[in-house]
Amino acid sequence: MIVKIIKGDITEVEAEAIVNAANSYLEHGGGVARAIVEKGGYIIQKESREYVRKYGPVPTDGVAVTSAGKLKAKYVIHAVGPRYGIEGEEKLEEAIRNALRKAEELKLSSIALPAISTGIYGYPYEICAEKMVKVIKEEYTNFKYLNTIIVSLYSEEAYNIFVEIFKREL
Ligand code: AR6
Numbered sequence: 001m002i003v004k005i006i007k008g009d010i011t012e013v014e015a016e017a018i019v020n021a022a023n024s025y026l027e028h029g030g031g032v033a034r035a036i037v038e039k040g041g042y043i044i045q046k047e048s049r050e051y052v053r054k055y056g057p058v059p060t061d062g063v064a065v066t067s068a069g070k071l072k073a074k075y076v077i078h079a080v081g082p083r084y085g086i087e088g089e090e091k092l093e094e095a096i097r098n099a100l101r102k103a104e105e106l107k108l109s110s111i112a113l114p115a116i117s118t119g120i121y122g123y124p125y126e127i128c129a130e131k132m133v134k135v136i137k138e139e140y141t142n143f144k145y146l147n148t149i150i151v152s153l154y155s156e157e158a159y160n161i162f163v164e165i166f167k168r169e170l
Helices: 031-040 042-055 089-105 125-142 156-169
Strands: 002-007 017-022 063-067 075-080 110-113 148-153
Touching: 002 156, 017 031, 017 089, 031 042, 031 075, 042 063, 063 089, 075 089, 089 110, 089 125, 125 156, 148 156
Parallel strands: 002 148, 017 075, 017 110, 110 148
Antiparallel strands: 063 075
């Protein structure tokens, strides 16, 4: 398993799936979700609405898949993280786990993830980084297809924290 930590915009990353930090209604109004729809095109929002109409809202820690429109990726895996102080960090762990497992289920070799729940949802970067490391360590031996995980951090601060925690714990 190759794990890369990069500083930059996830919409530019070359991976078969990119993960979106979504809300339960898959209404992509702000943060990384908005950037993904702006760059990938309205098709992502449209398919998201169709998903919610058909299956109902995605629970916190759940995932939903749409196409990726004009992005380089094949799919967007929308992962719903918890809101800090309202929903527990085990939900963040499960959201990350479910995103990775979904990529494997789709037989994809690479996935890019943002720091789910650390923007509008308020989680500290440290908790997100620790959960990601934990899930990767627990899951990677189960993966037959998935061999590259890219973590895309938007700010210098987030990048530095993730690098430190991944170096220490992976
Ligand atoms: N590439 C990579 N990371 C990014 C980008 C980008 N282009 N833009 C922002 N980030 P957030 P949440 C970082 O708020 O906290 C939306 O409205 C950002 O700096 O996008 O899970 C959804 O629709 C932060 O570290 O997601 C939900 O309603 C991280 O991505 C709600 O926000 C996540 O920030 C979800 O909140």
